[in-house]
Amino acid sequence: MSQDIEGIVTASREIDAPADAIFALIADPAEQPRWDGNDNLADAAPGQRVRAVGDVFVMTNQNGGVRDNHIVAFTEGREIAWRPAPQGEQPAGHQWGWQLEPLEGGRTRVTHTYDFTALPAEQEKRLAKARLMTADKLMASIDRLAQLAEEGGDS
Numbered sequence: 114m115s116q117d118i119e120g121i122v123t124a125s126r127e128i129d130a131p132a133d134a135i136f137a138l139i140a141d142p143a144e145q146p147r148w149d150g151n152d153n154l155a156d157a158a159p160g161q162r163v164r165a166v167g168d169v170f171v172m173t174n175q176n177g178g179v180r181d182n183h184i185v186a187f188t189e190g191r192e193i194a195w196r197p198a199p200q201g202e203q204p205a206g207h208q209w210g211w212q213l214e215p216l217e218g219g220r221t222r223v224t225h226t227y228d229f230t231a232l233p234a235e236q237e238k239r240l241a242k243a244r245l246m247t248a249d250k251l252m253a254s255i256d257r258l259a260q261l262a263e264e265g266g267d268s
Contacts, residue, residue: 120230120243124251125222130262132213132221136190138261139211142170142182148261150253163193171200186210194226205239206231223258225251 128135138144142157153174161170168184179200185208186194194210207229214222229243 122227122246124248125224126255128221128223128259131219132215133190135221135262148257150257205236223255225255
């Protein structure tokens with residue numbers, strides 16, 4: 114678990130579940146509120162399973178804000194990243210990402226990254242909020258994801 118450079122926060126750990134099972138929980142937005150360690154996500158309509166770069170899924174936050182999440186990286190079972198934006202707007206420049214590395218014995222190394230290096234300086238409010246993100250907060254999401262995946266995803 115580390116914060117490597119200014120504007121990029123990462124956390125990583127092994128989970129005792131296969132990459133495909135973990136990825137299924139991440140790539141289906143309706144599942145995300147179940148593992149969100151920031152308790153920021155309220156809900157997403159079912160049927161938005163991400164399948165490719167260019168997809169957009171819609172999420173409602175706890176404060177009622179609706180976000181369009183633009184997929185910018187995608188490899189089935191291995192990598193997914195998105196840039197959020199208020200509904201109908203273009204992304205401001207911050208990005209959430211996940212990388213999954215299958216290991217021996219059905220385990221997976223999961224890395225969660227929050228990258229706000231592309232947020233422009235004039236986005237002062239967003240930058241101030243982005244700077245509050247810590248590796249511990251990212252790890253909270255990984256830990257919840259681990260619990261769900263290790264239980265088989267259906268709790």
